[in-house]
Amino acid sequence: MLTHLRPALVLLVALTGLTGLAYPLAMTGLAGAIFPAQAAGSLITRDGRVVGSSLIGQSFTGAGYFHGRPSATTAADPADPAKTVPAPYNASNSMGSNLGPTSAALAERVKAERDALQAENPGRPVPIDLVTASGSGLDPDISPEAALFQVPRVARARNLPEEGLRALVTAQMRGRTLGLLGEPRVNVLALNLALDDLARR
């Protein structure tokens, strides 16, 4: 075993330096030079302030905005740091609900959300992505159906014609990558920024 000590020690230190320091630091420098926007987190600024990242969902609750998917992220309870409280779209503690397919808690949560959405837009089927929590709790997207489903509510709240809003949603739809990969989607933050621009004009 002792004959192995020198090669083990030297290789560990040298390869650690190479793969654990040189590689990530060189990549950080290179990525920052070639793709500065992406390397910093695809941040969006408005009037000189960072309003979010185009890849990270954020919480929308007002009737005048399109809403994202339910988020199961939590944060430390300010009253008792040992406990956690729900904090949707907490971008420093990503997580899903981890509720299983026969969980009573899941059934209750989904039913409550479905009923609330159904009341908002009776007669249309509730899109499933609007009542299921995403894996990361930070899903930036919803399905095109989920965006169109919310048009009547946003139109009422903003006093805008539904037709114009539907055109806005259609303009924000993104298809499958290369026509094949993934699913069609709408980025909620981009849609709401476009909505705010529309109102400003």
Next chain:
Amino acid sequence: MTLDGWIQIALFCAVVLALVKPLGLYMTRVFTGVPTPLSPVLGPVERGLYRLAGIDADHEQSWLGYGLAMLAFHALGFVLLYAVLRLQAVLPLNPMDQAAVAPDLAFNTAASFVTNTNWQNYGGESTLSYLSQILGLTHQNFLSAATGIALAVALIRGFARASARTVGSFWVDLTRCTLYLLLPLCAALTLFYVAQGMPQTLAPSVAATTLEGAQQTIAVGPVASQVAIKMLGTNGGGFFNANAAHPFENPTALANVVQMVTIFALGAGLTNVFGRMVGDERQGWAILAAMMLLFVAGTAVTYWAEAAGSPVLNGLGLTGGNLEGKEVRFGIPASALFAVVTTAASCGAVNAMHDSFTALGGLVPMLNMQLGEIIVGGVGAGLYGMLVFVVVAIFVAGLVGGRTPGYLGKKIEAREGKMAMLAVLCLPLMMLGLTALATVLPAAPAAPANAGPHGFSEILYAFTSAAANNGSAFGGLTGNTLFYNVTLALGMLVGRFFVILPALAIAGSLAAKKRVPASAGTFPTDGGLFVGLLVGVILIVGGLTFFPSLALGPVVEHLAGAAGQTFATGG
């Protein structure tokens, strides 16, 4: 299920298969010492490392020497990682002021990364400093992956050589794998991932003011460089808690496919290395065929189950399959495919929460791991695990046919049979033994987040994942407790090294044997009959061992769910 979903799955398989030959050729060159296009640049670095470490590159080791070198290297690596985690608060590159990692969590995490498991009891962005991520975790991602590949190559040499006393040099295999294979591929992948939107920065978290005026703290970091090796090396440990479901860790559907391909690439390529080194590429294709047969079957079941949806959601009149725990940009097919890929290989990265999969959709990932992750498998680990099953299958064929069993001109005798069974048996001992312990000990019942059979599935999945060195989880289980930190670490260490050592012993004893020329009585191992026999042995051994435990978890849950039953915690 949709046509587009099946096209995505077919496309994935086609890309993986297309990469087998070129990667196999390149890796064969790397491990037989033939100069590669990168040699003019990396050759001096390689020779400098050997000089510094006092390594004679031409000196080969016996299987025991090879194993001891590997153990010495890992023991030191374990200590280094543990120290970095415990001391991160006083070390540099800690812009978010993370505190020292607790002793039991640091022990668990060190065991997890040294064994290529990457079980996440830590929550990346909320627990670890940037230094811990790059110096602690990224480097172990490289080195544990390189070790797995090196061991597979040593075993291949055992089959390829005759009347030999050595199986190669661990130091040379480790160095060449890291320098010529992993680093260049990861550098290219990192840049691609950043272009797709993955952050790569040492800046602290970003404070954003949302459109509704709330504060959002967005965790960033040197993500892409870690994700590149996490997938290529089938490590799977995430930069973020939500792993590859996190939009920063998997920003687009294209990045998602590339990640899945890189999980399989090296493992699949190694079957070709095997074929080339034993002098008959068809032997490698036969093994890959057995792997892909099991893979496609598993994918079909999971995709079908997730697309059919869960009884709870369907009962509320919601259509479109089971989207709980999945991301919109991937959808059902790319999430189901990812789950099967990550558990077929010993990766353990997840792009959707397996805990929220349907009962049968979650059964397949569990079974994949219980079979020992021999379906392509972890880099290296998958091939040596599969070759262990080949030894068992050949032994069975010999017993049935009444001949002396042989493989590639080597007689498979009692010693190889015993070593193979030792490796095959240690996994269920850890998976089932520790699950049983956790279900009866009073420390455990508080841990599962879900009630009823799903709670049992969470425990079973945890120990299965640990012993198989996978690292994915039914994440509802609270694993960061003293009991689970210690028992899971035990499962990971035994599951790694008690498979490696018997596999190396087989390598040593095979290398020493003489080659027997093929005759009319030789069982052909490059055809459909052999593939069928191998798949049959794997399913029978795995089925008999694990069916009772799967019946208690996912199968009961499926039947209960179909009958409309739900389970409430605390009730």
